[in-house]
Amino acid sequence: MNVKEMRGQRIAIVGGGLAGIAAAEALSRFPFEIHLFEAKRSLGGRAGAFREPDRPSLIDRCQHVAMGCCTNFLGLCRRLDLKACFRRDTKLYFIDRDGKQHPFSSSTWLPAPLHLAGAFLRQKYLSKEEQQQIRSALWEMAPPQAAVTYAGYKMRDWLLEKHQSEATIAHFWEIVLVSALGAPLSEVSFTAARKVFVDGFLRNRQAYQVYVPTIPLQDIFDVQAAQRLGEKGVHFHRQSPVRQVAYFNSRFNVRYGHGDEAVFENFIAAVPWHQSPKIFSPILKNLMPKLDNVHEIESSPISSVHLWLDRPLTKLPHAVLLDRTSQWVFNHGSRQLRDSTCYYYQVVISASQALTGIKHEDLARQVLGELVSAFRATPAPYLLDQQVVTEKQAVFAATPELEGLRPNQGTILPGLALAGDWTKTGWPSTMEGAVRSGYLAAEAILRKYGHHEPVGDPDLPVALISKWLWGLGKED
Ligand SMILES: Cc1cc2nc3c(=O)[nH]c(=O)nc-3n(C[C@H](O)[C@H](O)[C@H](O)COP(=O)(O)OP(=O)(O)OC[C@H]3O[C@@H](n4cnc5c(N)ncnc54)[C@H](O)[C@@H]3O)c2cc1C
Incomplete structure (x- = not known):
């Protein structure tokens, strides 16, 4: 790694969502000059909040939660000293159609995947037969080989093939998967659904726990995260939409705001899939052929x-x-x-x-x-x-076609990278996917300077029994 070569080199990051924030955090560990451009008034992107005129407090546009398996998101929060902004819920509550409450929490001592067996049995709205259907489907989906065998399957088709009843689909599979994958089971891929169960429930005791923000998202990301990054030397340009970036003389020429321009040695676009192609000059766009098809992402x-x-x-x-x-x-x-x-x-x-x-x-x-x-x-x-x-x-939507449409973060041009939850992370559209993408984009920039170490966090370790039963962890 050549730290001397990094010193004073300028990096533009466009997009102040979780992906841009994570890229800025990782790169701020090195002696670069980092500028983050955000079109809106505040950072946080989709994980943002708004203030209503007659309501004194900020309101999250939508509740966001993370899970214990979101190691990179939690790692970012740890590094930016944001962990106190979240509470950890270890007990979930399901309420059936009659208003009966069914608490769901892990055993205090059993290892994964047995830690949730008791909680599962206590979900009395599932009949014994439905519970047996679910057990056998989970058993079949767990081994890494299943991801290969059923690649291209839509989850609902797979569930019907595995004799899951409509009630089982509605009361178990849909409950977990629709919120995790953002689409009905008739659209989401088996592979994405398998990942939710493996990462969230089968791999590690802590993975299912839910982290809930205790203060508005804007206070977390626009105030506290920005303050910590500012202390590390990151420059913020809010209300500064980037209009276009072009490449001249080995530098990125960024036009932003109302006719302002600046030149950078490195550039990361951390904007959503439907906006990414718009900001690149035709020559740069030609270097990233996958951008031609991102409009197909649903x-x-x-x-x-x-x-x-x-x-x-x-x-x-x-x-x-x-x-x-x-x-x-x-x-x-x-x-x-x-x-x-x-x-x-x-x-x-x-x-x-x-x-x-x-x-x-x-x-x-x-x-x-x-x-x-x-x-x-x-x-x-x-x-x-x-x-x-x-x-x-x-x-x-985590459809079977999605993976083929996602670009890598690194491009063929050293110093140019893409980030955003939609880039290739293997994760669904989540804060964790966004943070992973930001870290991977930072790694792509760092490779130009001879730095090849990961900047993010490893997945939770696989419990011994899950390794032994299904060979989990081999695909990592
Ligand atoms: C309603 C809702 C609920 C959700 N619930 C959850 C949840 O519970 N848990 C979870 O993990 N995830 C959840 N998500 C998903 C999560 O919010 C996203 O996956 C994540 O925030 C995406 O981050 P990102 O940085 O990739 O993109 P974004 O958050 O979209 O950030 C992109 C940023 O780029 C800026 N930008 C765009 N164009 C330009 C430009 N030309 N110049 C400068 N800036 C630009 C945008 O203003 C934006 O701030 C939810 C999302 C929504 C919308």
């Missing part, structure tokens, strides 16, 4: 329904709702709304295409009705205020 919407109620619905911190339009509900406790105290809940509905055309007031009332029945809340709370936010291009 986007999927997520809706979040924010409810402010006059009384509390439940003491549970969150819950997964079965047999309802609402999928996850998060309890944000009491807040000040105008002059009174209210109780704020956020409901997340992934792959929400079917909600198109429903009026926001109607959706909010439907969701409140579902919460009242799920938590058997009497008397029913009064809806003081509501807000529905639908992100049409929230995530990309």
Whole structure:
């Protein structure tokens, strides 16, 4: 590695989402001059928040959570001293159609994959026969060879071939996979679905745990992360959309804002798939042929329904709702709304295409009705205020075609890299995928200077029993 050659070399990172932040964090460990350009007023990208005029506090556009298997996201938070901004939930709550609660937590001592066996048996909304169907399907999907045998399969087709009933699909597979992969099971690939179960449940005891932000995302990424990166010398250019980047005399010429220009030795584009091709000059675009096809990556919407109620619905911190339009509900406790105290809940509905055309007031009332029945809340709370936010291009759908469309982070031009959750990480559209992509893009830049060590974090270790039963870990 040639640290001397790095000194003073300028790097432009375009996009202040998790991918751009991670790339900046990794590169700030070396003596570069780093400039991060963000089109919007604040950093965080899709993991962002907004402020309503008559509400004093920031509101996350949509609740975000990470899991214990998100080692790179958690590593980034550790390095930027953000871990205190998240709480770790080790107990999940499923609520069936009759309002019965089914806690789901790991045994205190059993290793993976046995740690969740008891929790699984306690999910009484699944009949014995349904539980047996699930066990046998999990057993078949676990070995690495399954990813090869069933490559190209859509998950629903695979489940039907493995004799899973409609009830089993609705009460187990859809519950886990639709929110993780952002699309219905008739569209997502077997390979992506297998990865969710292997990484999240079969590999390591801690993998299933859920990390929930305890302060607004904007405070985490736009305030705290930016402050720590600023202390490490990263320069931020907010409200500075990059219009185009061209390549002259071995340098990247970046046009941004309202006619400003700057020159850099290195360039990372960390913008979403639907925007990436637009910022490159035709010559640079020709160097990245995969950008011609990224419009084929399918986007999927997520809706979040924010409810402010006059009384509390439940003491549970969150819950997964079965047999309802609402999928996850998060309890944000009491807040000040105008002059009174209210109780704020956020409901997340992934792959929400079917909600198109429903009026926001109607959706909010439907969701409140579902919460009242799920938590058997009497008397029913009064809806003081509501807000529905639908992100049409929230995530990309993990279809079988997706992997062939994702470009690597490194390009044939040293000093030019791509990042973003949609680039080739093997992960679905998540904060973890975004952070991994940022780290891989940083590694691509560092290779130009002879640095070949990884900058990210390893996956959680595979438990011995999972290695022995299925050979997990061999594909890493
Ligand atoms: C509603 C919703 C719910 C989600 N829930 C979860 C969850 O619970 N858990 C999870 O892990 N993930 C979740 N995700 C996915 C997660 O938010 C994304 O995968 C991740 O944030 C993507 O980060 P990114 O940096 O790749 O892209 P982005 O966050 O999209 O960042 C790209 C940035 O580039 C900027 N930009 C674009 N063009 C330009 C330009 N020309 N010049 C300068 N800047 C530009 C954009 O403004 C943006 O800030 C959710 C996403 C949504 C939308």
